[in-house]
Structure formats: C-alpha cells, structure tokens
Amino acid sequence: MGKGFYISKTVGIVGIVLAAGALATITALPVVYSQEKSKNNEVKSTDPTMAPSNEPWDQWRLPQTLSPKIYNITLWPRLQPDPTGLYIFTGLSSVVFRCVEKTNLILIHSNKLNMTKHPTLIGLGGKPAPTIESIVMHTKTQYMAIHLKEELTAGESYELYTEFLGELSDDLGGFYRSEYYENGIKKVVATTQMQATDARKAFPCFDEPAMKAVFHITLNHDPATVALSNGVVIDEVNITVDDTLVTRTTFAPTEVMSTYLLAFIVSDFIFIEQDIENLQIRIFARQEAINAGQGEYALSVTGPILKFFEKYYNVPYPLPKSDQIALPDFNAGAMENWGLITYRETALLYDEEISSNENKERIITVISHELAHQWFGNLVTVRWWNDLWLNEGFATYVEYLGADEAEPDWNIKDLIVLNDVHKVFAIDALASSHPLSSKEEEIQRPEQITEMFDTISYSKGASVLRMLSTFLTEKVFTQGLQTYLDHFKFNNTVYTDLWEHLQKAVDSSGTTLPKTVQEIMGRWILQMGFPVVTINTATGQITQEHFLLDPETEPDRPSEFKYVKKYFEEKNPKNFITKYLLLISIKAQFTRYETEDTTGLTMMMKTGNAYLMFSRLQDSIPVINRAQIIDDAFNLANFQSPLKWSTCLCLEYFIMSTQLSLNYHIISYLQTYVGNQVKNLFDYFTRLTNWEDVPPGHTDQYNQVNALTVACSTGLEACMTLVKTWFQQWMENPNVNPIKANLRSAVYCSAIAAGGEKEWNFAWEMFEKATVASEKDKLRAAMACATEPWLLNRYLKYTLDPEKIRKQDATSTIISIASNVVGQPLAWDFVRANWEYIFNQYGGGSFSFSNLINGVTNRFSTEFELQQVCDLPQDCFIYFFDCHLVQQKLIFECLIYVPVLKTQLIQFRDDYAHIGFGSGTLAIQQSIERTTANIKWVEKNQKAVLEWFKNPS
Numbered sequence: 001m002g003k004g005f006y007i008s009k010t011v012g013i014v015g016i017v018l019a020a021g022a023l024a025t026i027t028a029l030p031v032v033y034s035q036e037k038s039k040n041n042e043v044k045s046t047d048p049t050m051a052p053s054n055e056p057w058d059q060w061r062l063p064q065t066l067s068p069k070i071y072n073i074t075l076w077p078r079l080q081p082d083p084t085g086l087y088i089f090t091g092l093s094s095v096v097f098r099c100v101e102k103t104n105l106i107l108i109h110s111n112k113l114n115m116t117k118h119p120t121l122i123g124l125g126g127k128p129a130p131t132i133e134s135i136v137m138h139t140k141t142q143y144m145a146i147h148l149k150e151e152l153t154a155g156e157s158y159e160l161y162t163e164f165l166g167e168l169s170d171d172l173g174g175f176y177r178s179e180y181y182e183n184g185i186k187k188v189v190a191t192t193q194m195q196a197t198d199a200r201k202a203f204p205c206f207d208e209p210a211m212k213a214v215f216h217i218t219l220n221h222d223p224a225t226v227a228l229s230n231g232v233v234i235d236e237v238n239i240t241v242d243d244t245l246v247t248r249t250t251f252a253p254t255e256v257m258s259t260y261l262l263a264f265i266v267s268d269f270i271f272i273e274q275d276i277e278n279l280q281i282r283i284f285a286r287q288e289a290i291n292a293g294q295g296e297y298a299l300s301v302t303g304p305i306l307k308f309f310e311k312y313y314n315v316p317y318p319l320p321k322s323d324q325i326a327l328p329d330f331n332a333g334a335m336e337n338w339g340l341i342t343y344r345e346t347a348l349l350y351d352e353e354i355s356s357n358e359n360k361e362r363i364i365t366v367i368s369h370e371l372a373h374q375w376f377g378n379l380v381t382v383r384w385w386n387d388l389w390l391n392e393g394f395a396t397y398v399e400y401l402g403a404d405e406a407e408p409d410w411n412i413k414d415l416i417v418l419n420d421v422h423k424v425f426a427i428d429a430l431a432s433s434h435p436l437s438s439k440e441e442e443i444q445r446p447e448q449i450t451e452m453f454d455t456i457s458y459s460k461g462a463s464v465l466r467m468l469s470t471f472l473t474e475k476v477f478t479q480g481l482q483t484y485l486d487h488f489k490f491n492n493t494v495y496t497d498l499w500e501h502l503q504k505a506v507d508s509s510g511t512t513l514p515k516t517v518q519e520i521m522g523r524w525i526l527q528m529g530f531p532v533v534t535i536n537t538a539t540g541q542i543t544q545e546h547f548l549l550d551p552e553t554e555p556d557r558p559s560e561f562k563y564v565k566k567y568f569e570e571k572n573p574k575n576f577i578t579k580y581l582l583l584i585s586i587k588a589q590f591t592r593y594e595t596e597d598t599t600g601l602t603m604m605m606k607t608g609n610a611y612l613m614f615s616r617l618q619d620s621i622p623v624i625n626r627a628q629i630i631d632d633a634f635n636l637a638n639f640q641s642p643l644k645w646s647t648c649l650c651l652e653y654f655i656m657s658t659q660l661s662l663n664y665h666i667i668s669y670l671q672t673y674v675g676n677q678v679k680n681l682f683d684y685f686t687r688l689t690n691w692e693d694v695p696p697g698h699t700d701q702y703n704q705v706n707a708l709t710v711a712c713s714t715g716l717e718a719c720m721t722l723v724k725t726w727f728q729q730w731m732e733n734p735n736v737n738p739i740k741a742n743l744r745s746a747v748y749c750s751a752i753a754a755g756g757e758k759e760w761n762f763a764w765e766m767f768e769k770a771t772v773a774s775e776k777d778k779l780r781a782a783m784a785c786a787t788e789p790w791l792l793n794r795y796l797k798y799t800l801d802p803e804k805i806r807k808q809d810a811t812s813t814i815i816s817i818a819s820n821v822v823g824q825p826l827a828w829d830f831v832r833a834n835w836e837y838i839f840n841q842y843g844g845g846s847f848s849f850s851n852l853i854n855g856v857t858n859r860f861s862t863e864f865e866l867q868q869v870c871d872l873p874q875d876c877f878i879y880f881f882d883c884h885l886v887q888q889k890l891i892f893e894c895l896i897y898v899p900v901l902k903t904q905l906i907q908f909r910d911d912y913a914h915i916g917f918g919s920g921t922l923a924i925q926q927s928i929e930r931t932t933a934n935i936k937w938v939e940k941n942q943k944a945v946l947e948w949f950k951n952p953s
C-alpha cells in the first residue's frame with residue numbers, strides 16, 4: 001500500500017534558509033513536518049480475543065490442507081440503492097483447489113457475505129466429491145466452514161461453487177462504494193481495497209498472501225459505465241440478467257497472484273492513454289478531472305518510471321497493461337493492485353495552474369512507490385504479513401530512485417533523509433518502539449496486520465535497505481535483487497531469502513564483508529531502536545549505546561547496541577570530524593555522534609573558529625548531513641551548543657530539522673528567534689520579484705514557500721499584510737484566485753488564522769466548489785488554522801458528517817485542528833467525547849487510528865513550555881503564537897498543563913477500555929511515554945534555553 005495520509009506534508013512546514021550575502025549559493029532542504037505515527041505490535045498471551053479452542057475455525061490462519069489454483073468470479077455491483085435504500089452487489093464464484101492433505105473440512109474466508117444458494121462441490125479427477133454435511137459461518141475468524149461427510153483425497157482437485165450477496169457500503173474496505181457530485185448530479189463508483197484482509201468481503205477465498213492462484217474475473221454493470229480489473233478486457237457483451245440489461249465485461253485471466261492485489265472497479269470515469277513498446281498505460285479519473293488535464297502529469301511520468309524499474313530489476317514489466325485510477329474516496333494513499341493501481345485523487349491528479357510543487361512531488365513519489373511494487377510485492381510476495389516491512393520498506397526506498405529518473409533535476413533522493421530516516425528516528429527513540437521484524441505467529445488478527453502498516457515498516461525499512469544498498473554498493477545490491485526476483489517470481493518469500501541472494505551477489509563480486517549480510521542486517525531488524533555513538537575527541541574513545549528519548553525509560557525488549565570501542569587514532573579534531581562525518585554520511589545514516597563540550601566541534605566554537613571551520617567542513621559534508629548535524633545537536637545532550645551552532649551556521653545556512661516529535665519541545669522557543677532570522681529571507685523574495693515569479697529549481701521553490709510560511713507563522717507584519725491582501729482580493733472576486741499555486745497552503749492558513757467567520761466561511765464555500773483534490777486539501781487544512789474556538793468546534797463537528805468531510809479525510813482533519821494551538825484542547829475534548837462513535841465509524845482496524853491519537857496528543861509539551869517561558873500564573877493557560885507579540889495573544893479560559901493532560905490520557909485509556917482503541921491501543925501508551933519524556937526534557941533544559949534566548953550569542 002502507499003503511505004496513508006500520515007505522510008501528508010501540508011500539515012505544517014518549518015524550514016528556514018538564511019543568507020547574508022550568499023543567497024545565490026543556498027542549497028536548501030525543504031524541511032517538513034509530518035504527523036508521526038508510532039505503534040507497537042506486541043502480542044499479549046492473555047488477550048481475551050485469542051482463539052478459545054484448537055478447532056481449525058477458531059485459528060486465525062488457514063490450515064495447509066487445501067491449495068487454491070483457479071478462481072472464476074462474476075460480480076455485479078448495483079450503483080443504485082435497492083428499495084430499502086441499501087447498495088448491494090451479487091456474485092458467483094467457483095474455486096478449483098487441490099487437496100494437499102486429506103480432510104473433511106473446507107475452511108475458506110468469507111466476511112459479511114450472505115450465501116444466496118447452497119454451495120456445491122464437485123470432484124475434478126473423475127471421482128465424485130464428498131457430500132456436504134453442514135455449513136457454518138464463523139464471523140469472528142471470518143470463515144465459512146464446510147463440513148463434509150467423507151474426506152477429500154490428497155492429490156485430487158475439487159471445485160467449490162458459491163452464490164452470494166454483500167453490501168456495497170461506504171466503509172472504504174473490500175468491495176465498497178465511493179460517491180461524488182459532477183455537475184450537480186450524484187455519482188456512484190464501485191471499487192475495491194483488498195489489502196490486507198478484505199478480499200474475503202468481496203467473494204469467498206483463501207485470503208492469505210501465499211495462497212496464490214489464477215483469477216478469471218467477470219463484471220456485470222450498467223452499459224453506461226466502464227468496468228476495470230487487473231487484466232485486459234477480452235469480451236464485452238450486452239445481456240439481460242434478472243430482467244436487467246447489463247454489459248458483461250470479461251477480463252483475461254490474471255497471472256498467478258495473491259488475493260490482496262485484486263481490484264474491481266465500475267464507474268463512468270474516462271481515461272487518457274499512451275502506448276510504450278506495446279505496453280498500454282492509462283490514467284482514469286472523474287470526467288471533469290480528465291477533461292481538465294489533471295491526469296497528464298501522471299501519464300507523462302509513468303512510462304519513464306516503468307522503464308527505469310525494468311532496468312533496475314532486470315525483469316520486464318510482467319503485465320500487458322498498466323492502469324492507474326484516482327478515486328474520490330480512498331483510505332490509504334494508494335494501492336498497488338497488480339495492473340490496476342488505485343489512488344487518492346491528491347496522489348495522482350495534478351493541475352498545472354492550481355497544484356503546488358509539493359503536490360507534484362507527492363504524485364511522483366507515490367506513483368513510483370506503487371510501480372515498484374508491481375515487481376517487488378506483486379511478482380514476488382512475502383509469505384505472511386509479519387514481513388510487510390520488507391515489502392513496504394523496499395518500495396519506500398526505491399520510490400526515490402524511480403522518481404529521480406523522471407525528475408532528474410529535483411535532487412529528490414536527498415529527501416529520503418528527511419521524509420523517512422529522520423521521521424522514524426522520532427519513533428524508534430521511544431522505549432515503546434518495536435523491531436522491524438515480527439514473528440509470524442505474533443501477527444494473526446486483522447487489526448494486528450493493520451498495525452504493521454506503520455512508520456517503522458515503511459520508513460525504518462527504507463532506511464536500513466538504503467544503508468544496505470550503500471554499503472554493498474548499488475551494483476552488488478541490484479544484482480542480488482535481480483536473482484532474487486527471478487528465482488521467486490510468482491512465488492512467496494521470507495526476508496532471509498533476499499539476504500541469501502544478496503550474499504551470493506557479494507560472494508560472486510569478489511569483495512569480502514567483515515560479517516555476512518544476515519549477521520549485519522540482523523542487528524537492524526531484529527532489535528528495535530538505533531545506536532548513538534559518542535566520540536571523546538580528547539581521548540579518542542568511542543562508545544555506543546541505544547538512543548532513547550528519555551534515557552530513564554527501560555525498553556522491555558533489550559538491545560545489544562552497547563559497546564565501547566578502542567580508540568580512534570586521529571587526534572586532530574578537524575581531520576577527525578571531517579573523516580567521521582563523511583563516514584557516517586556515506587555508510588550509515590543511523591549512526592549518530594554526541595556533541596559535548598569536550599568534543600571538537602564545540603571546542604572550535606569556543607575558540608571562535610567555528611564559522612571558518614564549519615564552512616570548510618561544509619565543502620565535504622553532503623547537504624543532507626548538515627541538516628543531520630543540527631538535528632542531532634538538538635536532540636542530544638547539551639542544549640546550548642546547538643543553538644550556538646545554528647547562529648554560526650546562519651551566516652550561510654540554517655536548517656531546522658524535521659523531526660519535530662523529538663524537537664517539539666523547542667519549537668515554541670524557536671519561533672521568536674526564527675522569526676527574526678527569516679525576515680531577511682522574506683525581504684529577499686519581496687525585493688526579488690515581489691513574489692511574482694516561481695523560482696526555477698524544485699528546492700528553490702520550497703525555499704520560497706518556507707520563507708512565507710515561517711514569516712507569517714511568526715507574525716511578521718509585512719507577511720501578514722501580504723497574505724491578507726491576496727486573500728481579500730480573492731474574496732472580492734471568487735472566480736479569479738490571485739494566489740500562486742505553491743504559496744496557497746501558507747497564504748490560506750495565515751489569512752484564515754488572522755481572519756474570522758467571514759474568511760472561514762469563504763474558504764468553506766471554495767472548498768465545496770473546488771474540483772481539484774489538491775486544492776480541496778489545502779483549504780481543508782487551512783480551515784484548521786482558524787483561531788476562534790467556536791469556528792474550530794463547528795469544524796470538528798463537520799468531521800462526523802460524511803456529506804461535509806469525506807470519511808477518508810475525517811481523521812486527518814481532526815489532526816490538523818489539533819496541530820493548531822487553539823485547536824489542540826478542543827480536538828482532545830472532541831475525540832474523548834465522541835470516542836465511541838469514532839471507533840464504530842472507523843473500526844478498530846482502521847489504519848489512521850494511531851495517527852489520530854498521536855495527532856491530538858502531540859502538542860502536549862508545547863503548551864507546558866509556553867506557560868513556563870512566559871512566566872504565567874500556574875492556573876492560567878494561555879495560547880499564543882509568540883510571547884513577544886502581544887497583539888497575537890489569545891487568552892483562553894482553562895487550566896490545563898502537561899501533568900493534567902497526562903492524567904487525562906490515563907483516564908481516557910481507562911474510561912474506554914471496554915470499547916477499545918483498535919490499532920491505536922499502543923499509541924496511547926506511547927503518548928503517555930512521550931508526554932512524560934517531554935515533561936522531563938523541559939524540566940532539564942528550560943533554564944539554559946531561556947538564558948540563551950535572552951541573549952543569543
């Protein structure tokens with residue numbers, strides 16, 4: 001699956017690049033802030049929902065007695081409600097399976113399907129099939145159990161035939177419906193999201209990734225609609241079924257594949273296409289979107305990316321066509337269904353005039369990610385969901401390689417460091433993190449499988465694979481990868497199969513590694529966390545230990561990161577640092593180093609050579625590692641030194657890094673400071689062309705956006721005037737939006753924050769009217785920037801009404817509101833008050849659940865600090881953007897601060913224990929841990945920080 005909304009970067013951007021005289025040479029990193037998602041997937045043996053008996057139908061895993069070979073499925077979704085108002089689909093399905101081990105039980109997945117006819121069984125080998133004795137549906141384990149009077153014979157094949165009926169509901173899982181309006185007319189699309197365990201909601205099937213088979217698919221549908229599936233259309237006829245005229249579309253049989261990669265879609269969408277060397281590439285979307293040219297960008301990059309992956313994997317694209325479709329309702333970011341990839345509209349559709357460069361970057365990286373899966377994941381599939389990290393980590397790593405091929409000028413490969421490496425540090429630094437690899441038997445229930453789709457799987461998976469590729473060299477890495485894919489095509493693997501092929505590639509390359517690939521990688525995937533390396537430049541001693549956000553926490557899974565190494569022979573601090581930083585930059589992003597006053601760097605600061613020293617270092621340190629240095633400094637040890645660094649770096653360059661979960665506690669302090677720094681950059685763009693021109697380079701565009709975002713968020717008057725003027729112009733003439741596409745997120749947010757009901761209502765009206773999904777998303781995020789509590793409360797209520805805020809967007813809207821200082825307590829109260837409803841709407845397995853919990857609790861330390869920093873009375877809770885900008889101060893009633901919030905969190909956890917928290921269960925635990933860590937951090941560091949801000953040196 002593509003990443004869910006949690007990688008959305010529109011929530012906030014903090015990134016600063018400063019220059020005194022050297023602007024032309026700035027190379028900046030867009031620094032992004034993403035909502036974190038952290039999870040733990042521990043299994044408790046006392047779990048009350050565990051199978052109560054040893055009967056096969058009480059187990060979550062299928063027995064190995066039967067092996068499916070061929071399915072023949074006909075589905076007919078009704079896009080009009082039945083007389084009772086229900087949307088339904090009907091289906092017939094047969095499955096040919098081989099009996100591997102004799103048994104008198106057929107256990108097949110089936111969830112929420114009503115059988116409309118008694119299932120039948122026939123023998124294919126000439127022998128008659130056993131008689132069916134009884135059929136029992138097991139709703140908890142989602143099986144249909146068919147008990148037979150006699151046994152099936154090992155080695156023989158049988159065919160099971162079923163007819164059934166299911167609801168085409170709007171729950172975003174299995175076979176579901178999506179609705180939208182076009183020219184005032186309501187339209188309905190029938191579509192699917194099978195991963196991970198919802199194919200069983202569309203037809204009875206052996207719904208495990210290793211149960212691969214060939215699928216013959218037929219869809220009945222209204223003649224005015226078009227039907228799509230994994231294969232190409234081989235037949236299309238108009239026939240009458242049950243007195244209804246339908247088009248029957250038959251698709252070519254699929255390759256041998258897993259159930260979770262199937263897709264069936266019926267819509268009146270249209271497409272644009274391109275043929276590349278006999279491969280048909282099509283982009284489907286709503287008619288209005290295609291007619292407006294929104295599919296063109298996706299179409300133009302798909303071919304080059306596919307060609308890149310063919311070379312990279314050394315395997316031709318395995319199918320005759322590649323369809324990609326943008327859906328109005330879609331829970332994840334995208335889904336790699338083989339040959340028919342589904343997307344959120346924002347992840348596929350691009351409008352030249354309206355979408356920003358960030359939208360474009362998201363589109364190309366998501367497309368690249370899904371195309372990468374067409375081989376890695378689809379052609380070769382992990383055997384079970386415990387190895388999901390390999391599938392998702394790999395696609396997340398190579399998405400940057402594919403995107404770089406299509407947009408070679410963007411330096412897009414650098415972004416993995418911000419978007420994945422740093423992002424996952426924030427989670428992996430918690431004692432409640434978890435290892436990449438889980439045991440197969442620990443991942444059983446659907447919600448446990450859903451929990452695997454987390455930042456550890458995607459981002460840490462990508463980080464360690466990138467590290468592996470770098471130290472093996474890309475040549476050796478791809479060679480091992482190629483033999484792995486060739487050997488296991490149309491088959492399943494465990495992650496060690498990849499290590500074996502990489503090891504073979506290493507051995508045949510003639511190089512020798514100090515340890516085997518398996519031994520090296522075991523440290524990164526079997527234990528959680530990552531090491532911090534401390535170098536004492538006085539003695540040369542190097543020590544390493546497990547890095548924990550709160551060093552006093554005790555991880556319940558110990559790791560073996562601790563060691564003390566001999567001595568680093570280099571005594572000259574300058575050479576030492578240059579060498580060492582290069583080493584870590586190239587070899588392993590996961591290595592860190594500590595900066596204490598005894599280390600070379602701070603020594604240099606003290607002797608006044610810092611700037612000189614650093615500017616020389618900069619020549620040899622890649623840009624991504626310069627960000628890392630600052631980031632490390634913020635997170636480690638002595639807080640005073642990083643701030644000194646940043647001042648010195650400001651002479652040329654300053655990046656405040658991304659991992660705000662770790663750095664969250666300092667953001668409020670930084671605002672004033674940053675505000676002063678960013679003024680220069682803001683003035684620069686004003687002087688340049690008064691914000692009229694779009695800078696040529698991708699990262700330069702981010703600079704411009706960041707300058708405006710940060711300047712306005714710190715309340716810079718010139719910036720506020722600018723955005724208010726633009727927004728005003730738009731309100732006066734709603735048909736002409738004068739705001740540049742890249743700047744819209746920032747402008748909308750600032751204008752709505754500074755405005756009131758009038759601005760908000762205007763934004764809402766524009767949101768409802770917008771036909772470009774990325775524009776809708778920008779307005780939706782910006783409306784969360786309002787500063788009047790009643791507007792935010794009303795907006796929170798809208799998230800419960802799918803007519804106002806789509807279900808797919810509800811949690812991310814609540815999270816946006818929570819990331820606003822005024823909105824945080826409102827969102828927190830709202831979530832607690834409506835927990836039961838939210839839980840039932842979105843289900844315990846919804847994979848945005850832990851985001852929601854993390855999102856609404858993430859700010860808990862900020863408020864605390866604000867209170868401290870401004871020296872306010874303990875019983876008054878004040879929100880404001882900046883202690884020193886009194887006009888922006890917003891006094892708000894209540895009495896909350898972190899220890900109270902912590903108590904509330906614990907209370908919340910206990911109050912709703914009976915309903916549960918689904919995949920968010922451990923997110924609550926992690927919030928409590930993070931809040932505790934934040935309290936400690938603030939206690940320890942605030943004095944030094946305050947001192948420094950009074951007198952920045």
Ligand SMILES: *[C@@H]1O[C@H](CO)[C@@H](O)[C@H](O)[C@H]1NC(C)=O
Nearest residue numbers: 071072073074092094216218
């Ligand atoms: C699939 O099932 C349909 C309807 O039962 C039948 O007409 C068709 O011949 C079957 N196709 C294959 C390939 O078995």
Ligand SMILES: *[C@@H]1O[C@H](CO)[C@@H](O)[C@H](O)[C@H]1NC(C)=O
Nearest residue numbers: 086088113114165166167168
């Ligand atoms: C399936 O059967 C159950 C029990 O009879 C019924 O409540 C449900 O509405 C049926 N589902 C559909 C989609 O008709």
Ligand SMILES: *[C@@H]1O[C@H](CO)[C@@H](O)[C@H](O)[C@H]1NC(C)=O
Nearest residue numbers: 223224236237238239246247
């Ligand atoms: C089926 O009917 C529709 C509408 O009447 C028509 O447009 C279409 O061409 C027909 N398809 C076939 C295969 O006859």
Ligand SMILES: *[C@@H]1O[C@H](CO)[C@@H](O)[C@H](O)[C@H]1NC(C)=O
Nearest residue numbers: 487488489490491492493497
């Ligand atoms: C799949 O791989 C396994 C070994 O991992 C092998 O035994 C089996 O024969 C393979 N199946 C196919 C269809 O290639």
Ligand SMILES: [Zn+2]
Nearest residue numbers: 001002392395
């Ligand atoms: Zn994926």
